[in-house]
Amino acid sequence: xxxxxxxxxxxxxxxxxxxxxxxxxxxxxxxxxxxxxxxxxxxxxxxxxxxxxxxxxxxxxxxxxxxxxxxxxxxxxxxxxxxxxxxxxxxxxxxxxxxxxxxxxxxxxxxxxxxxxxxxxxxxxxxxxxxxxxxxxxxxxxxxxxxxxxxxxxxxxxxxxxxxxxxxxxxxxxxxxxxxxxxxxxxxxxxxxxxxxxxxxxxxxxxxxxxxxxxxxxxxxxxxxxxxxxxxxxxxxxxxxxxxxxxxxxxxxxxxxxxxxxxxxxxxxxxxxxxxxxxxxxxxxxxxxxxxxxxxxxxxxxxxxxxxxxxxxxxxxxxxxxxxxxxxxxxxxxxxxxxxxxxxxxxxxx
Numbered sequence: 001x002x003x004x005x006x007x008x009x010x011x012x013x014x015x016x017x018x019x020x021x022x023x024x025x026x027x028x029x030x031x032x033x034x035x036x037x038x039x040x041x042x043x044x045x046x047x048x049x050x051x052x053x054x055x056x057x058x059x060x061x062x063x064x065x066x067x068x069x070x071x072x073x074x075x076x077x078x079x080x081x082x083x084x085x086x087x088x089x090x091x092x093x094x095x096x097x098x099x100x101x102x103x104x105x106x107x108x109x110x111x112x113x114x115x116x117x118x119x120x121x122x123x124x125x126x127x128x129x130x131x132x133x134x135x136x137x138x139x140x141x142x143x144x145x146x147x148x149x150x151x152x153x154x155x156x157x158x159x160x161x162x163x164x165x166x167x168x169x170x171x172x173x174x175x176x177x178x179x180x181x182x183x184x185x186x187x188x189x190x191x192x193x194x195x196x197x198x199x200x201x202x203x204x205x206x207x208x209x210x211x212x213x214x215x216x217x218x219x220x221x222x223x224x225x226x227x228x229x230x231x232x233x234x235x236x237x238x239x240x241x242x243x244x245x246x247x248x249x250x251x252x253x254x255x256x257x258x259x260x261x262x263x264x265x266x267x268x269x270x271x272x273x274x275x276x277x278x279x280x281x282x283x284x285x286x287x288x289x290x291x292x293x294x295x296x297x298x299x300x301x302x303x304x305x306x307x308x309x310x311x312x313x314x315x316x317x318x319x320x321x322x323x324x325x326x327x328x329x330x331x332x333x334x335x336x337x338x339x340x341x342x343x344x345x346x347x348x349x350x
Contacts (some may be wrong), residue, residue, distance in 0.1 A: 008060045011347040013280070019273050020055070020324065020339055024048050026266060027250075027325035033233040033257055034246050040327055047329045051336035058340025059347070063288070066344055070117040073110060073337075080107040081147045096151050106330040108148050108156045112299050113338040115144060116163055120292035123171045127287060145188075154192045154199050155306065155318040161185050163299040170294045171287070206316040215249065216313045218242045223255035223263075223312070230259030246327040248319050251311040266325070267308065274301045280346050289345050296342050300335070 031044040061069065084098050084107065097104045119137055126134035141164060148157045165185065168178050192199045205213060222238040225231070236256035239245040245253055254263050277297045281290050300323055307322040309315045321331040323338075 004060070005056075008056060012059055012343050013276075013346050013348075016273060016276055016346070017343060019269055019276075021052070023266070023269055023273075023324045024052070026254075026269075027327075029233060030250055030253055030257075030325065031246065031327055033236070034239050034250075034253055040246060043329070044327050044332075047332040051324075051332045054333065055336040055340040055343065058337060059343035061344055063345070066117060066341060067121055070114040070341075074114040074118060077107040077110045077114065078144065078147070080105065081111065081144070085147070085150055096153050096156075103329070106328075108151070108153060108160075109330040109334040110337065111144060111148070112156075112160055112163070113296060113334060113341055115141075115160065116167065116295035116299060117292055117341055119164060119167055120288055120295060123167060123173070123291055124288045126173075127171060149188075149192070152192075152196050152199075154189075154196065155320050157188070157192075159299060159302055159306070159320070161188070162302055163295050166298040167291050167295040171291050202316040202318075213313075215243055215317055219249055219252040219255075219311050220313055222252040223260070226256040226259045228260045230255075230257050230262060233257055244319070247321055247331075248307065248317075248326070249311055250322055250326045251308055254325075255311075270301070270304050277342055277346065293342060293345055296338055300338060 028041070028044060028048060032038075032041045034040070058066070058069070080098055084096070087098065096106050096108060098107065099105075119141070122133045122137040126137070145157055145161060148160070162185075165178070165181060168181060193203060194200070218238055218241055222236065222242065225238060226236070234257070236253060238256055239253045242249050242252060251263065251266070254266060274297055277293060281293055284290055284293075303320060303323055306315065306318055306320050307326070310317045310320070321328055323331060323335040
């Protein structure tokens with residue numbers, strides 16, 4: 001075990017790993033301050049420890065093993081995605097979760113990293129002239145998107161689509177193909193607005209000043225209450241009133257208890273992590289590694305951006321977690337898989 005950890009530590013990008021640990025620690029601090037009975041904190045601590053162990057294991061794998069893991073993972077969670085639609089288990093009118101041995105799992109969270117790893121490989125094969133791989137890739141993408149929309153979960157659909165679009169762009173596919181894909185994504189957005197009532201309501205409420213914006217109003221009030229330095233961990237009062245304060249609106253809790261300066265630190269850590277991974281692309285010539293890293297880091301960056309912007313009322317509210325900081329097993333473990341892939345792809349090759 002010592003030999004394994006020593007070899008792993010010498011190969012990975014240590015600074016990136018330390019930043020990830022710092023973000024996880026911030027999540028634990030916020031989870032500790034938001035719950036008085038330690039129930040959520042103990043679970044969050046367990047999820048965090050499991051995430052770190054899983055991240056170490058995945059980041060020690062070679063590229064071929066990562067692809068095999070992604071294929072198996074994608075098959076398993078696609079089956080679970082289909083199973084959700086056949087069950088009656090709903091939360092807030094959406095079928096996004098499946099219960100296995102009293103554990104709630106959100107399959108769409110795990111679909112992201114597995115699909116983006118495989119899509120990079122299929123795109124590389126397509127670039128080499130093997131068009132059948134592109135056909136399989138686009139067919140698989142639209143099947144997955146269709147299954148996620150049926151839940152319905154438009155936010156996850158947008159996140160997966162946007163990350164895939166970034167991969168198409170960086171892969172250098174024809175402008176016509178990328179444009180067609182973008183138009184289809186735009187058409188999907190417009191269709192969702194007219195078909196799904198909750199999407200329609202959220203967008204209408206966002207642009208209607210007279211609409212009831214209870215969550216956003218409390219969230220903004222939390223930021224104002226925290227000012228520059230915050231009230232201190234555990235001293236906030238609005239967290240008890242904000243729905244989903246420990247998941248979708250965890251950033252508002254940070255704003256009230258830790259203040260503007262600490263929230264800026266969270267954003268800075270996220271940006272440093274994204275920029276460092278993107279700058280590392282300059283070292284690589286393998287198309288697969290470049291396309292995979294772009295897709296994975298875009299997924300992380302966009303998810304963080306959506307969560308923070310919705311908390312600040314800049315965009316319509318969306319039930320999306322802040323990776324490694326929000327409470328939730330599916331979000332924590334899927335984020336660890338994503339960064340396990342990234343740490344493995346950016347290992348120092350001796």
